[in-house]
Amino acid sequence: MTAHDRHDEHDQHDEYPREDGAGHVSTGTKEAGETADAAAIPELVIISGMSGAGRSTAAKCLEDLGWFVVDNLPPALIPTMVELGARSQGNVARIAVVVDVRGRQFFDALRESLAALDAQQVTRRIVFLESSDEALVRRFESVRRPHPLQGDGRITDGIAAERDLLRELRGDADLVIDTSSLNVHELRAKMDAQFAGDEEPELRATVMSFGFKYGLPVDADLVVDMRFLPNPHWVPELRPFTGLNEEVSAYVFNQPGAKEFLDRYTELLQLIAAGYRREGKRYVTIAVGCTGGKHRSVATSEKLAARLASEGVETVVVHRDMGRE
Template sequence: MSSAKQKNDNFLILTGLSGSGKTVVSHFFEDMGYYRIDNLPAKLIPYLVDFWKTREVEIQKIVLVVDIREAGFLKDFPQALEKIKEVVTPKIIFLEARDEILIKRYSESRRPHPLKTKRSMLEKIALERERLAQIREMADEIIDTSDYTVAELRKKLTERYFRRRKHRLQVLVVSFGYKFGLPLESDLVLDTRFLPNPFYLENLKELTGRSQKVRGFVLESTETKEYLKKIFQMLEFLMPRFISEGKSNLTISIGCTGGKHRSVVVATEIYRWLKSRKFNVRIFHRDIYK
């Protein structure tokens, strides 16, 4: 079988019952680097595939959400799939949930069911199941989301689709000065104001945490050594869990009074530790020259 015929993880089609979690799942894949397209008419799928294959735009991976909201979906989708199979065989993921869970979700969200009939919610769900039965049979993977929280569902998808791939967690390490305010995007904030302060030494005051003299002064402190040890232990515990949960961006902010000395040194050490463990990490010294 040629590679074009194999199920392509770079082109996912997400479908299933209304209220089963397609929005949550599609946004998860978007966070993991997929280009998300929602509710594209099924007749246009072959044109999308042609456009994607020509690489006229830099879109490497696509997650396409299609479902019963589109009037011609049930009739047009099998035909569209047949047309594109010589170019790409997408992976189809079908989401579903138990009736009582779907009813509860509709009650909580107060959103109407897409089937415009005068039937009860339970009858609408039953009708949608019946109409989607053929599409469900075409699926490569069926996921029942009934018993998953959003976090648990993201974890399941991470383990299923990204466990063997290089993780995509983007880490930003920021040094800052408390006198200028906390970085608003912070996920973790670490305080270094209790560490020995080079500001009070005349030969170090005008230097920054990038200077070897300042680095040596801060790092030779027993408090700094113990603090970094504890930080690295914490990150050793946290990082796999952030990845497992499906987190795509993490900002670690390290502060001192002015953002010029101690925070720069400690942020650099954290950056180097993460880099040595193959994380995709950047560093930004926000207030170093203020």
């Protein structure tokens, strides 16, 4: 998948999308002269541009939209990657490849690969991330890293060298995004506008039960405290069980305020989820806690996850502390 460039952030755009072409690419598994089914040929996006202009943010956005993303793939291997995708029986329908000057000598190979893809009528687009010299210098200085092409010179020397190397590729780009004045959320919004289509960006949620006595989950985005409800631990016949048990769950949600809390918190999460989508956030971890992470938090996590799933949110349930004593 992706290993992202640490310098990338931010965006804007001039756009002139190329008309997509449907075509064929040899898979290497068929007899001479045969080609892969056009429906199986992956769509290809090549992400390039200035170091520090936002390549990794753009790549991460496509990854969150379901694209198979490869960072810094040697350009000579791009046709091979497309062929492998064509053999996947539709499992790899969209491929994004990040190419940049880290590969050095890659431009001749890139031109050859693009020519091969065009000859095979592969649907492909080039996205070029651009930014002003001032913005790039500011970003490199903020992370205290050298430009990959500056050598013994200054950051501006590296930027100038990279612009010269990328000039031809920029001219061939189907979409140019200027990130000079954009933040990471604005860049993601522009990528969503170009590649998400009419579908609303998907949100994935992890609902995690936990025990406060074992500490808060470090990756929690939202924390819910269920200790306002009576603890089934003090009911002898319920103590040995967990919140997965029907009797324990019924006990928890028969308490005053329990069902009302679930209803209202679900409504609140709908509001939050809409905001997360607007801001380009695709993953959220909701931590639901009680004293030991065995009864109230487990029962509530199960109910909450079911509610989210019914609202179209892809949901995973994790019970962190349920097996502890």
